[in-house]
Structures are given as C-alpha cells and as structure tokens.
Amino acid sequence: MFYFLPAPLKGTLAALLVVLSTLTLFPFLMLFALLKLVLPVTFIRKGCTVVLNTIAHVWIGFNNLVMDSLHKIEWDVRGAQHLSQEHWYFVTCNHQSWADIPAIQYVLNSRIPLLKFFLKKELIWVPLLGVAWWALDFPFMHRHTKEQIAKNPELKGKDIAATEAACEKFRYTPVTIFNFMEGTRFTPAKHQRQKSPYKNLLKPRAGGTAFVLGAMGEMLHTMLDVTIVYPGAGEQRIGIWDYLSGRIERIIIDIRIREIPPQFLGMDYESNRETRVEFQRWVSELWAEKDALIETLKNEDLQRP
Numbered sequence: 001m002f003y004f005l006p007a008p009l010k011g012t013l014a015a016l017l018v019v020l021s022t023l024t025l026f027p028f029l030m031l032f033a034l035l036k037l038v039l040p041v042t043f044i045r046k047g048c049t050v051v052l053n054t055i056a057h058v059w060i061g062f063n064n065l066v067m068d069s070l071h072k073i074e075w076d077v078r079g080a081q082h083l084s085q086e087h088w089y090f091v092t093c094n095h096q097s098w099a100d101i102p103a104i105q106y107v108l109n110s111r112i113p114l115l116k117f118f119l120k121k122e123l124i125w126v127p128l129l130g131v132a133w134w135a136l137d138f139p140f141m142h143r144h145t146k147e148q149i150a151k152n153p154e155l156k157g158k159d160i161a162a163t164e165a166a167c168e169k170f171r172y173t174p175v176t177i178f179n180f181m182e183g184t185r186f187t188p189a190k191h192q193r194q195k196s197p198y199k200n201l202l203k204p205r206a207g208g209t210a211f212v213l214g215a216m217g218e219m220l221h222t223m224l225d226v227t228i229v230y231p232g233a234g235e236q237r238i239g240i241w242d243y244l245s246g247r248i249e250r251i252i253i254d255i256r257i258r259e260i261p262p263q264f265l266g267m268d269y270e271s272n273r274e275t276r277v278e279f280q281r282w283v284s285e286l287w288a289e290k291d292a293l294i295e296t297l298k299n300e301d302l303q304r305p
Contacts, residue, residue: 001069003246010070011245021062026132029055033135042172049173052136053114060109063102071246075107079255083111088174088219090212090260091115093226094201094290095180099243100228104178107253112224113174118212139167139177141211167216177212177220181205181283187237198291200298206283210269210276217266225256225286227293231301252297258286 002010029052036048067073089112093104105115114136121140124130133140181204184190196203213220229252230238242248261282267275 003070003072005070007245007247011241014066014070014244017066018063021059022128025055025059026128029132029135033131045169046172049137049169053173056114056136057110060105064106064109067102067106067243071248073246073248074250076250076252077107077255078253079257080107080111080253082257083108083224083255085111085113086174087112087222088170089113089176089222089224090209090216090220091176091178091224091226092181092209093178093228094186094294095182095184096186096228096230097238097243098185098240099230099238099248100180102240102243103228103251103253104226107255108176108224113176115176115178117178118208137169137175139215167219170216170219175219176224177216179209179212181209181287183208198287200294201287201291204283204287206280207269209283210264210267210279213260213264214267214269217264221260221265223258223260225258225290227254227256227290227297228252229254229294229297229301231298250301252301254293254297 002013005013032048032051032055036045036052039045039048091104091108091112093100108115116136116138118139118141119133124134124140126133182202183205184202186200186202190202194203230248231250231252238248263275264279264282267279269276269279
C-alpha cells in the first residue's frame, strides 16, 4: 500500500505506530492484570488470562498489519498447517537478528498460544516492559549459580521449585514457551571464537532448554523446531531496523513438529549425569539437522529464477 515510501520514512512510521499501539493497549492490559491479582479465583484468573493474551495477540496483529501496509516481504512459510491454539508448545529457533522475534510472531500469531519467554527475575524492573511481562505471566527465573549452591547447599533445587510454582498457572491455559538455544545472535566473529562445529549456527546451550523442560515437563510435550533464513543477506547483518524499514525482501521460516523424548520431561539435568549427556547428544543431533537444513534452504534460494 505504502511501498513507494523511502526506507527511512517507512521505518520511522512503523516504529511510531508500534509505540502508539503499545501506549493505547497498555492501560487495558494493566486493568485486567490488576483484576487477576486482586480476585484470585481460578475461573476469574483464567478469564483474565484469556483477555490479557488476546490483548497481546491484537498488539502483534496490529504490528503485522503495519508491516503488510508498509512493506512487500515475500514470506515462505513451511510446516504451519497443523498448529493449534489449544496445545502447549516449546519453541526454539536459530538466532540471527533482533528481527527474528517479530518475524516469528508474524507467522505464529493466532496459530498457537502466545509466545512467552523465561526471563531473569531482575528484568521485572524494566520500565513498562517489566510490568507487561508480569501481566502476561511471563515466567521469571530464579537461578542460583554453582558457587552460591556450594556455599549454601540448601539452595539446590530451589530454583526449579520456584519456577515450577510460577508456571503452575499454565496448567489451566495453553502456553507457548520460546527459547533461543544459541543464547545469543549468530555473528561470524562469535562463530569463529566458539569454534562451532556447525557452518550456520553457534553451539547450542542445552542447559537453558533443560531448565525449561525440567520445570514444565508435565505440560510441554511438543517442540516446534523453527528455522529462519533471510535469503540474499549473505554476511550482511540483518537488524530490527532492516525489518521495520522494509529492507528485508524475503524470509523463509521452516517449522518442524517434534515430540520431546519423555525421559527429558521433568528431568534433573544438573544432578543426573547420564540424563545430561543423553540430552546434550539429542540437542546436538537437532542442531546438526538444522545446520544442514539451513544450507539446503540457502542453496534452493540460489537456484530460484
């Protein structure tokens, strides 16, 4: 619709509209969050959670509409046909850019429950965002370091227990937990520094995923293994500004539905060495397959007319 506008103007307009929608919906978010807080009755809390998630879906939907109005991105989405909003999911994806999150939200919004991230408990104090994350029941992690546990052995297991308690509310409403296994964005410098065995990926950090599955194993049985590729980017860094300003012309998103092996659901990753080694092997196999898939997708794109 407004594709003819110059990229800097489109990016500025997109950013302003996203901020405007955030400020418009935030009071409604807070209203139902406070109702859920002061009226701790199960059916009221569940109803408020549905409304809060709907507000978030509306926010993402508006952002997607802005992108569709300003930019002409070619979306190549594969494997999204059999998803459901009535299912609990664990989602992971390769991480190349801050554009990954809005791109994944674009594809998965209203197809599955709202994406939620495990956050460090300190992030609750981030202005505006911290309150929004709290209102939307984003789980805040209570992680103790090995040094802290060594000094105070009573802390062992309390991080999982605290997170399990925080996630108890998810038993009543389907949820999607999202985690970047690489833990950080891919760059050639990081890839070289890690001496990663993968051509297109950094080494996966199995511990974070294991923490999620250990805390929520009774609810999360299905993984959505998402692979995102920005064809034609080459070595160029793709950033959120490129996404907002329409400089990304094509995005490939491949979604594979995988059942999580039952032995990893509710596992004790830190204490059980055998389970830890088996889980790391499983993650490495997933990552090797993803690396090969990225190479295939890049080669397919090169052969396009």
